[in-house]
Amino acid sequence: MKIRLGKAAGTRDTSGLRFMARGSKMRLQIAIIQVTPFEQNCALIWDEDSKAAAVIDPGGDVPRILAAIQETGVEVKDIFLTHGHIDHAGGAAELAEKLGIKITGPGIEDEFLLSGMAEQGKMFGLQARDCAPDSWLKEGDTFTIGSAVFNVLHCPGHTPGHMVFVNHAANFGVFGDVLFRNSVGRTDFPYCDGPAMIHAIKTKLMILPDDFAFICGHGVASTIGAERRSNPFIR
Numbered sequence: 001m002k003i004r005l006g007k008a009a010g011t012r013d014t015s016g017l018r019f020m021a022r023g024s025k026m027r028l029q030i031a032i033i034q035v036t037p038f039e040q041n042c043a044l045i046w047d048e049d050s051k052a053a054a055v056i057d058p059g060g061d062v063p064r065i066l067a068a069i070q071e072t073g074v075e076v077k078d079i080f081l082t083h084g085h086i087d088h089a090g091g092a093a094e095l096a097e098k099l100g101i102k103i104t105g106p107g108i109e110d111e112f113l114l115s116g117m118a119e120q121g122k123m124f125g126l127q128a129r130d131c132a133p134d135s136w137l138k139e140g141d142t143f144t145i146g147s148a149v150f151n152v153l154h155c156p157g158h159t160p161g162h163m164v165f166v167n168h169a170a171n172f173g174v175f176g177d178v179l180f181r182n183s184v185g186r187t188d189f190p191y192c193d194g195p196a197m198i199h200a201i202k203t204k205l206m207i208l209p210d211d212f213a214f215i216c217g218h219g220v221a222s223t224i225g226a227e228r229r230s231n232p233f234i235r
């Protein structure tokens with residue numbers, strides 16, 4: 001099964017921002033919606049056969065996320081969060097309420113960030129509602145979007161409860177703010193743990209195959225092979 005990468009950033013038009021996991025059993029589609037002044041890559045992911053969908057990291061700009069859902073004609077059943085930062089989770093409570101669906105994740109270690117979302121908003125001049133997920137995720141959990149199975153990897157360091165979502169069948173993942181094209185997540189907040197993040201990247205992500213493609217929380221998508229060759233933070 002192969003995934004073809006499209007542009008994952010640089011425009012606010014969701015229509016040209018899809019890439020597809022091609023395979024005999026599963027047709028997984030992804031639209032990226034850049035949200036918040038931080039241009040966070042909110043991902044709308046769906047199973048083309050059933051149109052069952054999930055939104056990962058609705059950081060804000062909820063009307064634009066709803067417009068993308070309407071445009072694609074999918075049925076969003078879940079919201080998943082990689083971590084508790086405002087640009088990833090700031091719109092989760094509002095979107096969950098509007099769609100009547102549940103919020104899952106990240107790790108319970110990020111509860112202090114999610115319950116302090118309004119406070120985080122004040123720091124950045126953004127409006128956001130506190131977020132109380134319906135359930136938390138932990139290492140080894142799985143969830144499905146239609147027939148696509150995602151494995152949950154706990155990759156702490158950027159935040160204590162940061163989770164990464166990988167779909168081995170499609171060779172595709174949503175990595176949040178852990179690994180970026182030629183970079184890694186920031187670790188300068190008081191609760192960060194830089195060595196733990198690098199350890200998680202090396203032991204859980206860099207063991208994936210070269211052609212494993214992933215969406216980053218910000219900027220363009222990449223592959224494990226590209227990072228293995230050129231990312232200066234993980235040499």
Ligand SMILES: [Zn+2]
Pocket residue numbers: 083085088158177
């Ligand atoms: Zn973050």
